[in-house]
Amino acid sequence: MAALTGAPSHTSFVPSVLGRRDFAIIGEIVAPGSRVLDLGCGEGELLAWLAANKRVQARGVEISGAKVQRAIARGVSVYQGDIDQGLADYPDHAFDYVILSQTLQETRHPLRVLREMLRVGRRAIVAFPNFGHWRVRLAHLFTGRAPKTALFPHDWFDSPNIHFLTVRDFEDLANREAWKIERRIFLSGRRTVRLAPNLFAEVAVFLIAN
């Protein structure tokens, strides 16, 4: 799999980048010198890290003006706009990777976003919190309420999450859309999950291509 992404196979696993495991994994997947678009890039931390350490051409889209300001001040080319509509301007395959980290569950039209990602990018890297985790299931079963866990800490009425997908949901969709899953990485805290990821993964990271 490493050959697919151009990353040398002997690369030791980066445990965390800027304190985030999903960033570390994305940092590993992304080939040096590639063109990267990060959707919902926040203050551009990941992009700045990728630009400095992987010499990527880094671009981002972010809706929050305050975050865009900090990203641009950091030297990252970020466009203030909405992910749901923000990709339309780009030509096909403008990027090697389009990243959507922890934002898929917040988008109004996730399928449209994913298709657009695979139009403007040769590959998409999607990281999302797994709603199928056993703690979420138990919380829902035993409280009889919208589950609140460490991973989903919000009350239902002020949660940014509007879609609740699981590892299995995402793989079903990938199947249906005939996307090639080139890598799948599952995380629980700082550990990598290999067994029953739909039960034990808190965060799933998929590398997909058309």
Added chain:
Amino acid sequence: MTVRTQFVTFDRIALDCGVTLSPVDVAYETYGELNAARSNAILILHAFSGDAHAAGVSAETGKTGWWDNMIGPGKAFDTDKYFVICSNVLGGCMGTTGPSSINPETGCPYAMSFPVITISDMVRLQKMLVDHLGITRLLAVAGGSMGGMQALEWAVAYPQAVASVLPIATTARHSAQQIAFNEVGRQAIMADPDWNGGNYYGKKPPARGLAVARMVGHITYMSDDSMREKFGRRLRNDGFSFNFEIDFEVESYLRYRGAQFVDRFDANSYLYITKAMDYFDLAYGRAPTLAAALERTNARFLVLSFTSDWLYPSYQSLEIVSALRSRNKDVAYCELPSNYGHDAFLVDVAEESELIRGFLASTYKENT
């Protein structure tokens, strides 16, 4: 920082209208030091009524530059790091050749015999200045309003000569509304009998017409919010005067600004420069679309607009951004929150400074 305006004269410049203007003077100022590699030069482009005196205190007039809050040691355009250049535009009245300059053929001011100029003529003259200074590639071209139009023109006309472009509170083509306000200003000047077909030099200038033009301009530079905050319905004196003298603070302000403008600006320059803005359409005569016109550039862009700017609204900046993105160009865009209307780029500079500082630092790193 005390600065002196410098001058250079070029033999001739060929203009878009077909006329060759000869000779042509350029007034300019520079701040900071050009490095040995000549890779740290930034060209600042002034807005409609600006001049070459962008920063520092003028040795001649004692006045502070029009963007002194942005240009200087440690500021957004950091003169400890960068070599900053600003020149007065062609057609202006602050040292660069314009309608109030003497036509060497007649020994009289050009007045309305001055050729009609365009934004691209202004930029062509700036290129001559930059060449004269021995700079082949600018680290950045930056400007707000009409200065932003020139920055865009630079990107397309001289793609090899600019590493980055900062079009601020601007447009890639003047809209009907923008043309309309300019036309009101021009008509106010030309309706003043003292305008006299443009031949008022050495006589009474069309002060009333020019002042009215400036009053209209000032309204478009502010916002409803900023006017409400600054003036509200506050009266100059107790109670209404029941005549047509000044009642309201806002009237007093506009009259003051109008009268002040007459002392420093030439009415014919007003006509010529507003016309150049109205003609501005980056794609016109070049390419079928704005995106196609921008195809040639490989510069990095930082496009900025301001929420309350209704003269150059954000949708016009987004047109530029969208065109650049469609050609996969490197563009950062942010709409900054401000109540100051179009004036925001000049006065509300805290956030603008942070963005520009970071953008320039990363561009400089990439280009040295």
